[in-house]
Amino acid sequence: MGWILKFVDSSIGKKFVMAVTGLSLILFLIIHLAGNLTLYISEEAFNSYVSTIDIIKPLIRVAEVILALFFIFHIYNGFRLWYENRKAKSSKYKVNVSSKNSTIYSRTMIISGSIVFIFLILHLSTMWYAFNFGEHGENHSYYKIVLDWFSNPVYSMFYVFAMVLLGFHLNHGFQSAFQTFGWTHKKYTPFIEKLGTLYAIVMAVAFASIPIYFLFFFGGK
């Protein structure tokens, strides 16, 4: 076991943990989004989707624990790398040329990541809590919970803002994970970069469209 601890403590090991957890979370987002999109079909479709998940609740709980571990390792390592890297660069140059030699997405991972982290806490304490532990009376509707939260303009606007930054984060994170694994290739890397950007745009737009839909179009009602 000693070697694993030493490996994840090395510079490349920390990057490896970021890449493995990051790519796993990227896959999770696709599943999450697929469920969210049932909101666009109808109130019944969304409610029956959530109720179906309820049937396999024990399995979902196991998945949630694994997911939580991925988040914890990703966030802990991210902050640790940021802190250590700041220490390694003790002073800055008078003239800052970072915009000429790197992308804004790659330089702001700690900012975009932190905002998404704040969003995550808010998201768990509102939607996730209400879905899992909220008081559900007769004829309750999960759809109504979503509608209620997104009717709050501050909540919805922060949601949209966080999703834009999530897009920034994913745009760099996707291709960055492949570089960390050492999976670079003249033929495939340009494709992976484009796929990462496309994925980031689709995720940001699709997730952000939901609060906009509810806030301005009241879920089409």
Place this chain on the structure above:
Amino acid sequence: MSSENLDLTLMIWRQESSQSVGSFEEFKVSVSPDASILEMLDELNNRLEKEGKNPVAFESDCREGICGTCGLVINGHPHGKIPNIATCQLHMRNFEDGETLYIEPFRAKAFPVLKDLIVERDGMDKILQAGGYISISTGGVPDANEMLISKETSSLAMDAAECIGCGACVAACKNASAMLFVGAKVSQYALLPQGQPERYRRVQSMVAVMDEMGFGSCTNTYACEAECPKGISITNIARMNRDFIVAKFKSQDEDS
């Protein structure tokens, strides 16, 4: 030959020692557009010495872009804004009359300033000592083409070996990471048959020393590749990552 001299304002970093606090000092110079930036500093130092002042300390050796000794950050760019050249190859014709130049040392915690523009780069030497070599039997010269290797692979190894170990990658990186340098050094051996026996031991040793020396971790911003005077590709970092991860998972050693 261009004729008109350029009038420039130089803001040069002055620092007595690694312990002292540095600051910028302003100098006005009139310099030929045909001079290199190091020749301009030579002229400035001649003038300062005549005036009985302390000359600006900076490093240089070959002055033809192959030794990796010179390394100044000019207006935020290690080795200046022109791509694929070292500081010594940067000529003043690339600047405008009346321009202000900020000349600073490479900045990284692993590169403490010794004096003015000179930094201590022995962290990179220690990384090389950990694995930047191959162990071979000495003896007669082997026959040519005894070891077959494709043109593509040997070219990749030579591209990696172009690294002059100047430290511009560390200087350009927001994390002061040395991974482009180490990636190039690992790759130049990992790609060739002669490097195979020690391939996985080498990458582990070099990365371990890199971590000890206080260099940061790569976050894939690729500023290093953009600023490298030799155009070293970040695919070398990927190769190092791959070899390091493979080495850790395949190693029979339970402790590393």
